[in-house]
Amino acid sequence: DQQVKQNSPSLSVQEGRISIxxxxxxxxxxxxxxxxxxxxxxGPTFLISISSIKDKNEDGRFTVFLNKSAKHLSLHIVxxxxxxxxxxxxxxxxxxxxxxxxxxxxHLIIQP
Amino acid sequence: DAMVIQNPRYQVTQFGKPVTLSCSQTLNHNVMxxxxxxxxxxxxxxFHYYDKDFNNEADTxxxxxxxxxxxxxxxxxxxxxxLGDAAMYLCATSRDLAGRGPLQETQYFGPGxxxxxL
Numbered sequence: 288d289q290q291v292k293q294n295s296p297s298l299s300v301q302e303g304r305i306s307i308x309x310x311x312x313x314x315x316x317x318x319x320x321x322x323x324x325x326x327x328x329x330g331p332t333f334l335i336s337i338s339s340i341k342d343k344n345e346d347g348r349f350t351v352f353l354n355k356s357a358k359h360l361s362l363h364i365v366x367x368x369x370x371x372x373x374x375x376x377x378x379x380x381x382x383x384x385x386x387x388x389x390x391x392x393x394h395l396i397i398q399p
Numbered sequence: 400d401a402m403v404i405q406n407p408r409y410q411v412t413q414f415g416k417p418v419t420l421s422c423s424q425t426l427n428h429n430v431m432x433x434x435x436x437x438x439x440x441x442x443x444x445x446f447h448y449y450d451k452d453f454n455n456e457a458d459t460x461x462x463x464x465x466x467x468x469x470x471x472x473x474x475x476x477x478x479x480x481x482l483g484d485a486a487m488y489l490c491a492t493s494r495d496l497a498g499r500g501p502l503q504e505t506q507y508f509g510p511g512x513x514x515x516x517l
Contacts, residue, residue: 289441321506323508329510330508330510331489376442387442
C-alpha cells in the first residue's frame with residue numbers, strides 16, 4: 288500500500304526547458320514533504336522541501352508546489368540542465384512517523 | 400566536509416552467514432536511520448536511533464538488528480541473510496526529532512551499501 292506515489296518512472300526533457308516531476312500521496316497526516324536527487328552509486332541528496340502550511344517554495348531553479356486538497360505536489364526545474372539528469376525521489380513525513388515515506392522515484396533525463 | 404559514510408560500499412555474503420554494515424557521521428546529528436531499498440522500489444525505513452533510544456518499525460523482520468555504540472557510529476546486523484535481503488542499505492542522519500522545520504526534518508544520506516546474498 289503505497290502512501291507516496293510517483294507514477295512516472297521516467298521523464299525526458301530537452302535542455303533549457305522546464306522539467307515537472309509529480310508526486311501524489313494518500314496519507315492526510317503527512318505535513319512535510321521533501322525532494323531528493325540521486326545519482327548512480329550515490330546516496331539521495333536533499334534538494335528542496337515544503338511544509339504543509341505553504342503551497343510553494345522556491346530555491347534557485349527549483350520550485351516545489353503543494354496542493355493539499357488534491358494531495359499532490361510537484362517539482363519544477365527551470366531551465367533544465369544536463370547535470371539535472373538523475374533519479375528524483377519524493378518523500379513525506381508526518382502522522383507520528385519519524386522516518387520518511389518515499390516514492391519509487393522518477394528518472395529524469397535531460398536531452399541536449 | 401561533514402558527511403555520512405558507509406562501509407563497505409559493496410558487500411557479498413552467503414545465505415545464512417551473519418553480516419554487519421556500518422555507518423558513521425561527522426554531522427554530529429543525534430538521529431540515525433537505516434533504510435532498505437530493493438531494486439526499483441522506494442527506500443523503506445527499518446529502524447532509527449534517537450540518541451541511544453532504538454525505534455523499530457513494526458514490519459521490520461527480527462533478522463535485522465542495529466547497534467549504536469556512540470553518536471558517530473551505527474551498525475546494521477543481519478543475523479541470517481536470505482536471498483530476499485539483497486538490497487541497497489542506506490544510512491541517514493537528522494539533527495533532532497523535537498520541533499519541526501527544515502533543520503529537523505531534513506535527513507542526510509550516505510552513499511549506501513549494496514548487499515549481495517549468494
